[in-house]
Amino acid sequence: MSLQVAAVPAEQRPSRLERVADAALTMGPVVLPLVLWELAAWMGWINTFLFPSPSRIAATLWTQSGPDGNPPWGIPLHVARSLTRLLAGMAIAIALGTLVGVVIGMTRWGRFIFRPLISALMPVPTLAWTPVLLLAVGIDDRATIIVVAIAASFEIIYTIVAGLEMMNVRVFWVAQSMGATPVQIFWRVILPGVLPYLITGVRLGTGYAWRALIAAEMLAASSYGLGFMIFDASEYMSMDVIYGGVVLIAVLGYLLENVLIGRLEAATIDKWGVRVEA
Amino acid sequence: MRPFLAHGMPWAAAAGLAVWLSCGAAAAPADSTSIRVGTQAVPPDEVYAARDWGKPYNLHVDLKSYSSGGDILKAFLGRQLDVGNGGSARLVSMAAQQADQFYIVAANQYGGNRYGVMVAKSSPVTSVAELKGKKIGAVTGSGAYNTFRVYLEKNGLKESDFQLVNMKVEDLRAAVQQGILDAAVAWEPHVAIAETMGVVKRIQSMEGVNESPNFVLVSREFADKNPEAVTRYVATLIDLADLITSRPSEAASLAVQEIGKKGVQADVKGLELALTRIKMNPKVTDTLLDELVPIAASMHAAGKIKTVPDFKKLVRHDFYDAAVKLSAANRAR
């Protein structure tokens, strides 16, 4: 969708006007409604209680991020807590997911035992686990981290299993015939082979995990976290905090799924030339 | 044309949504013999929902259930309810910012006995002092928590003597049971139900520490137009309080029946115990009102409100007085 400026000869390069038009077209739908909204709020056309102007939302986000916020440094704290939970959950999911995924993909008994369980449990809405987890571990951090781990694990396992099924079994035979021990095979053949699928699984899993985390925070968290922040704000009807929070959640979700892992994917998978279709 | 449509549709939808939402909070005009009340999943409200209390007074009570007190207040302020309830900080904020929107007509729930500290059944701990350095679960900001802090002050203890863990009230019981927490401070019915389940014991009640009152609020607009409906409603509250105070087991059965309609099985013994610990006399007394003053003072000092409101001005005793007569007359029949 982007215009490739470098490779095109001078006469065919899009004119400045065309570039401006393209930028306007891309940014338009995002910027225009915001401008209209601001105008409508200013003119009093809309109910500013339910729809605070974008400038007010931005202002609230600013103050709440600083020492004058309630609580002080509120937004960085909320964001940090959510991200910490996500990170911890993803770490567990990567370890667990890789292990289970490899076991399912490589062994007969693994497939036999785990496949039915995973097929059965995967469609269960992740949030349905939350009340169970709250009974079992109670504390919001532990419960939300486990929710993240569950959401991401399924995705990672699914991707790794799908990837292993496509992986060329001959590589594996060759290593075996050359006398590699199972441990060597694991570290030298399986792990590198699984890595692209793992990374894609992590990217997809992060998306699901972020969604599950926000929902779980809204239900379970009692102190910090973006989900908690917007839910708490609805208790006090602070619409500006809610909208600001939604924007943050959207932006962070996008960054996490596309930019952060996307970069990682580009650096590894695209370079190696192995792309997994989701 | 097509790109325009593709653009147009979402914005048309958004505009429609905006108009819809802005009109959302329009008030339904109330008829003089009906009143809209907000309820929550607490035992007294369940008992109230189980029976038609307004029938003897020719009052149609339109009950709407909400998931929390905060939601009730939101709807109340949004003119979707004529009656709401509120206490402590929330009530103080409202009194400071929207004093002309409501009257206080009755007391809803009060009494320190409805807050308690529980530990696991097998725990050797018998007093709060023994919990020093241990983990106590509580819902920070709740009435139970605030009363607990007053209790600590009165007994020479400090919050920093303990490790306070913030959790949701429904999760406290399981956490205490499994040893994730050493103790928890909760409000009824959560303590009573856990006790009757046989998994915790209550080591300390907050009885006598303070009353931590919750009041019944009526929208000023409604009360001025329909004073008769308000009087009749308060009469139903008097009847309710009478049932709960004098025949708690009957009230508990009613509550269980009502809760059963949702598909949930509640323990009748647990509810009975919970109801005996909640004070329900609807009369608004100065003792109760005075408890709001220090809360208002500290909020004022923290800059959360501009002035300390005069709570006495918000109270309408006349509804209660008339209701007493009405209820007595009904009982005589």
Added chain:
Amino acid sequence: MASSEARVQDATAQTGGVGGGSTRLVALRSFAEFLLPIVVLLLLWEAGVRTGLIDPTILPAPSMIVGRAWVLLDPSHPERSLLLTHIAASLWRALVAFAIACGVAIPLGFALGLSPIAYRSASPLLSLLLPLPAVAWTPIFLVGFGQGDTTIISVCFLGAVFPVLYATIRGVQSISPHSLWVVRSMGARRSDIFVRVLLPGCLPALISGLKLGMAHSWRTLVAAEMLAALSRGLGYMIFAARAYMDVSTMFVGIACLAVIGMLVEHGLFGPLESATVRKWYGVSRVGGAR
């Protein structure tokens, strides 16, 4: 050898294989094999509670959950069954939201897919909104509409609309413009192009988008109900049970959420997929959507 053999066996079992009677047996056997680990897990769970290893007030035994479900189901008076009322309320909300989402997303998807300009301008907004958890909108709707069906359906709508929209666009975009030109140059009418070229061309992506959209709608429903339900729905039942510490009922609700989620994904779209996509493309997909 072993893994590829197993793969063939799996594939055979999935697509129905060759011949009559032996197929049934193979299908039955693989179904039984599928159930075995699940059954074993349930038995271990039951044993754990019976022996006292697991506390029933934290995790009730499967038998207790089934027992409670039976009571709630009230088979002798199904019209009064509380469980069925809650399930019906939940399904209704999820399906209505999904239907509206399809009604909005499919036409919009076609429009955006066919017009590169429109797509280019909508794309940034779309990629920003796609990963956004629909539940995040719940507080906004709660303030605007209060609790109840409107809020829940609106939130589920938002959950379902983006995956379906995205998949429709992808599907339409994947149709090579050449096929469109060829057909048009042969004098085909607009409606013909639509039915004969566009629809079949984007169908695989569309169906997988629908599957994802319905799954999202159901998942979002769970969360939205827990936050916004007024008096009915599985999420409401779970949270009401939690408030009064009725752990059995809570688990009945969770089990229903799980089972219905499974049925929707495997049962609803599986046959639809096989009837259309597999027949036309011979593609066999492993596993389900989330």
